[in-house]
Amino acid sequence: xxxxxxxxxxxxxxxxxxxxxxxxxxxxINAIIGPNGAGKSTFFNLISGLHQPTSGKILFDGVDxxxxxxxxxxxxxxxxxxxxxxxxxxxxxxxxxxxxxRLRTRSGLWDxxxxxxxxxTEEKECRDKAREALDFVGLAHVENRFIAxxxxxxxxxxxxxxxxxxxxxxxxxxxxAAGVNPEETxxxxxxxxxxxxxxxxxCLIEHKMDMIMRMADxxxxxxxxxKIAEGTPEQIKSNPVVxxxxxxxxDDAAA
Amino acid sequence: xxYKLGSLMMKPGAKLVLVALAILFPLVAKNEYxxxxxxxxxxxxxxxxxxxxxxxxxxxxxxxxxxxFAIGSYALGLLTADYGWNFWPAFVAAxxxxxxxxFLVGAVSLRLKEHYFxxxxxxxxxxxxxxxxxxxxLTHGAIGVRDIAAPSGFGLVDFSETTPxxxxxxxxxxxxxxxxxxxxxxxxxxxFIAIRNGDELAExxxxxxxxxxxxxxxxxxxxxxxxxxxxAGMIRFIGPEVANINHTFDMITYLLVxxxxxxxxxxxxxxxxxxxxxxxxxxxxxxxxxxxxLLVILVIFIPxxxxxxxxxxxxxxxxxxxxxxRRQESKVTAATTTEAENNA
Numbered sequence: 001x002x003x004x005x006x007x008x009x010x011x012x013x014x015x016x017x018x019x020x021x022x023x024x025x026x027x028x029i030n031a032i033i034g035p036n037g038a039g040k041s042t043f044f045n046l047i048s049g050l051h052q053p054t055s056g057k058i059l060f061d062g063v064d065x066x067x068x069x070x071x072x073x074x075x076x077x078x079x080x081x082x083x084x085x086x087x088x089x090x091x092x093x094x095x096x097x098x099x100x101x102r103l104r105t106r107s108g109l110w111d112x113x114x115x116x117x118x119x120x121t122e123e124k125e126c127r128d129k130a131r132e133a134l135d136f137v138g139l140a141h142v143e144n145r146f147i148a149x150x151x152x153x154x155x156x157x158x159x160x161x162x163x164x165x166x167x168x169x170x171x172x173x174x175x176x177a178a179g180v181n182p183e184e185t186x187x188x189x190x191x192x193x194x195x196x197x198x199x200x201x202x203c204l205i206e207h208k209m210d211m212i213m214r215m216a217d218x219x220x221x222x223x224x225x226x227k228i229a230e231g232t233p234e235q236i237k238s239n240p241v242v243x244x245x246x247x248x249x250x251d252d253a254a255a
Numbered sequence: 256x257x258y259k260l261g262s263l264m265m266k267p268g269a270k271l272v273l274v275a276l277a278i279l280f281p282l283v284a285k286n287e288y289x290x291x292x293x294x295x296x297x298x299x300x301x302x303x304x305x306x307x308x309x310x311x312x313x314x315x316x317x318x319x320x321x322x323x324f325a326i327g328s329y330a331l332g333l334l335t336a337d338y339g340w341n342f343w344p345a346f347v348a349a350x351x352x353x354x355x356x357x358f359l360v361g362a363v364s365l366r367l368k369e370h371y372f373x374x375x376x377x378x379x380x381x382x383x384x385x386x387x388x389x390x391x392x393l394t395h396g397a398i399g400v401r402d403i404a405a406p407s408g409f410g411l412v413d414f415s416e417t418t419p420x421x422x423x424x425x426x427x428x429x430x431x432x433x434x435x436x437x438x439x440x441x442x443x444x445x446x447f448i449a450i451r452n453g454d455e456l457a458e459x460x461x462x463x464x465x466x467x468x469x470x471x472x473x474x475x476x477x478x479x480x481x482x483x484x485x486x487a488g489m490i491r492f493i494g495p496e497v498a499n500i501n502h503t504f505d506m507i508t509y510l511l512v513x514x515x516x517x518x519x520x521x522x523x524x525x526x527x528x529x530x531x532x533x534x535x536x537x538x539x540x541x542x543x544x545x546x547x548x549l550l551v552i553l554v555i556f557i558p559x560x561x562x563x564x565x566x567x568x569x570x571x572x573x574x575x576x577x578x579x580x581r582r583q584e585s586k587v588t589a590a591t592t593t594e595a596e597n598n599a
Contacts, residue, residue: 048459074461086453090559090567099445103461109470112441113434123442144574146567166460 001026001201002047002170007056009042009225016042018225019056024170024218029192029202031212033236034222035245040205041083043222044172047203048080049073061169075103079168083175085159089148093139093158096147097130098123100165126165133161136198137191153184160191171195173204177211189215213237221245258576261569277425281418294421296529297428298485303509303521304431305478310507311516312444313471314451316369318503319360319376322383323476325498327353327483329387329394332493335404342406346484353480354473361472365465368454380500388495399494403487420489427485428522431478436518438474447471451516508546512553514560523562 002024009017017039024030032040045051047058049070058066065073087096105126111119134140137157142150147158156176163171176192177185189211192202206212212219213233221229221236223245229236236242263269281290302324309317330349334340340348364375387394394400405415412419438444446467449457458464487493505528513524535542557564 050455050458070455070458071461071463074459080459082456082459086456088448088452090563091448092570095445099442099449099462100460102442102446102449105442107442109443109474112437112443115437119441126442146570149571162460 003059005057008054010054015225020227022220026201027196028217029215031216031219032205038222039225048078077169079163079166080172081159081163087147092144094143097161098126100162101126101129129165133164137161153180170201175205177208258572287417290421291417294424296525297424298482300522300525301428301431302479302482303506303525304435305475306506306510307521309471309475312447316373317376318373319380320479321503322380322498323353323479324483327480328487328493328497331484331487332400332403336400336402342404349484350480354477357473357476361469365468384498387498401492403491406488424485514562517562520560520562
């Protein structure tokens with residue numbers, strides 16, 4: 001599904017991501033872990049095209065997306081969320097979500113001027129898609145609430161819905177469970193499982209170890225931009241390098 | 256009580272009442288000067304709508320807006336006064352020139368983000384001023400452009416009179432607001448808003464940043480050029496001062512007071528401030544003592560302007576009044592969806 005070969009990103013003299021090769025399979029939950037500053041978010045930015053890699057290759061469904069611009073990568077089916085999702089606080093959840101399907105539409109300025117049939121159909125499509133995504137994440141009831149008035153966990157779900165509205169094949173979730181309580185974390189975990197059940201591939205960055213160990217099919221461990229391990233949760237748990245570099249050095253993360 | 260008044264103001268009929276009031280205004284105005292002030296305010300409002308597209312909706316603080324207003328004015332002025340064009344062809348040309356220059360400036364300046372973009376456009380605005388002031392062969396320098404043609408009324412009306420010109424400006428203002436309304440509700444408007452919320456998120460949603468930003472910029476300079484051309488047609492004499500950076504900051508003030516990123520904000524802000532300025536004219540420069548603190552208070556406490564805050568308040572109120580019951584039901588649905596997920 002997603003094949004990454006010798007991916008490197010230099011920021012000046014600093015290698016934020018250094019020679020990372022990994023293979024993420026379709027319809028699985030893939031997790032990326034590592035201490036702060038390990039290059040996890042940069043890794044996501046490289047895949048989604050926000051940053052251009054210094055060297056290496058990224059293949060998505062067999063297509064070379066290495067040098068592709070972010071919006072093209074999104075059109076190919078890579079959806080993503082950010083650590084902090086900047087939504088329009090003073091607009092309703094629905095209004096924020098409609099634009100999610102924009103990339104599958106073609107209406108331009110001319111359509112607005114003449115109020116073309118295409119614009120009307122496409123606006124309806126976008127609205128339907130947004131509603132579908134909202135239903136999927138279980139937030140149909142907050143459709144008309146302002147983003148400013150919903151909870152942190154609901155915002156996380158809205159961010160998921162926004163990524164889902166783009167009709168992705170793979171979703172990159174950057175710390176989806178940061179700042180939500182254990183009970184809600186459980187809910188989000190179930191939601192990610194539901195995504196996979198519905199044919200999606202999930203890639204996530206997360207610090208909550210217990211959550212990762214329970215849900216991930218595959219874990220990639222980064223440290224100082226380098227891959228230090230990859231494998232199933234069992235393999236990672238017992239890997240001495242990981243324990244040394246990450247779990248052992250940070251008691252909080254292990255807890 | 257306030258809520259009822261508010262929902263009344265949001266009814267579609269409210270627009271018609273406003274238009275009717277605007278049509279009746281010259282009949283009830285005390286003197287021609289008031290009609291003149293109103294027409295000027297309408298012209299500025301059109302320009303502020305343009306600023307609202309690039310800054311309010313697309314989130315790019317464009318400080319060259321006054322410069323493009325001046326380009327529209329000068330294009331019309333020079334074409335009619337120096338090249339003997341009729342008003343209407345020159346008017347169309349002025350708008351096209353503003354749009355085209357907007358494309359050129361936008362394609363370069365929008366490579367920069369946030370503050371850098373603002374500073375760059377500040378410089379562009381100043382360069383436009385310098386060109387108008389110093390390029391004497393083309394612009395007559397500090398002397399300015401005289402004998403600008405008034406719009407020809409095709410023998411029916413005389414637009415060199417204040418009141419007919421007022422109605423002409425009103426027509427363009429209504430058109431400008433009509434398009435703004437359509438744009439804001441369309442997918443294109445939502446695309447602009449997504450860019451305002453953040454470049455990275457917008458890009459990840461598959462939005463072509465550059466194309467959409469340049470389009471928003473062109474639309475804004477088109478509005479500015481249209482307003483500038485109308486201004487030249489009304490004043491009939493323009494100098495480089497029309498490109499003064501103060502005009503840009505005035506427009507930003509109108510936008511902030513009225514409500515940035517809203518449809519009626521630019522109109523309300525422009526009308527309000529222009530008339531307050533008029534009524535405080537006896538204070539001369541000291542009126543800034545009143546405006547300064549007022550603006551600071553406004554930006555701190557109601558950053559989304561009068562209209563923005565009003566709309567938020569209305570929406571919350573509607574949500575509170577209507578669906579108190581619906582929310583209880585929705586809690587139940589929320590619980591069931593989580594269950595469904597667990598079972599899935």
